[in-house]
Amino acid sequence: IDERGRAGFIRKVYLTFTLMLLFTVAFVAMCLVMPEINEFQLENIWLLIVVFIVAITVEIMIICCTSVSRSSPTNLILLGVFVICEAYIVGFICAFYSTELVLLSLALTTVAFIGMTIYAYTTDNDLTIWGGVLFGMLLFLLALIIISFFVRVKWLLIVILILGILLGLFLVAYDTQ
Structure with missing residues (x-):
């Protein structure tokens, strides 16, 4: 192409x-x-x-x-x-989940999505070499989610939220290339 x-x-x-x-x-x-x-x-x-x-x-x-x-x-x-x-x-x-956590998720996703969109439009970098790292991050996030079923603390949910958003956005950029 x-x-x-x-x-x-x-x-x-x-x-x-x-x-x-x-x-x-x-x-x-x-x-x-x-x-x-x-x-x-x-x-x-x-x-x-x-x-x-x-x-x-x-x-x-x-x-x-x-x-x-x-x-x-x-x-x-x-x-x-x-x-x-x-x-x-x-x-x-x-x-x-609390309305506060849902709104935080919305705000972080919006900002990160706008940033990733700008990056995807302007980058010349080859992101396809990061496949293994992204898969490892996905497994790490899955482990955190499983832990969160047993350890219900708000900061862990926020960490999962941020990592999930970032990983999702990097996977979108990876798949786009």
């Missing part, structure tokens, strides 16, 4: 991510200001299970079926369904 095509691809990827994040943020915001949504989610756990199954099914279709993932508008419809499912799941998860 020439430089112009690559730049166009990166713009398209980041526009898609931005729209996905905005939808998820909007749904989580509704969950924060309208407790009846979380009450509905908690009273209808079966719906969460259905949403999980749909999300996993759509993800498998997008990853494994190239004929589906590369044909428009089918790929966009599947992506939309996936985003709706993930927003529902994130909204459900946020019900178990």
Whole structure:
């Protein structure tokens, strides 16, 4: 791909991510200001299970079926369904955390995403050599998450939050290249 095509691809990827994040943020915001949504989610756990199954099914279709993932508008419809499912799941998860922690997550993700977008547009660095390090960081983050199930301290949740955001953003940049 020439430089112009690559730049166009990166713009398209980041526009898609931005729209996905905005939808998820909007749904989580509704969950924060309208407790009846979380009450509905908690009273209808079966719906969460259905949403999980749909999300996993759509993800498998997008990853494994190239004929589906590369044909428009089918790929966009599947992506939309996936985003709706993930927003529902994130909204459900946020019900178990303080509004303060959710807002901190939103602010950090927004700032980091803007920074990573600027970096992805302007860098000439090859990030693909960092795959092993990113995988190691992913395993470390997973270990911290497992520890947090048993050790419930706020600072550990904040560390997990920051590492998760940074790792997610670096994985996006890594995959973009």
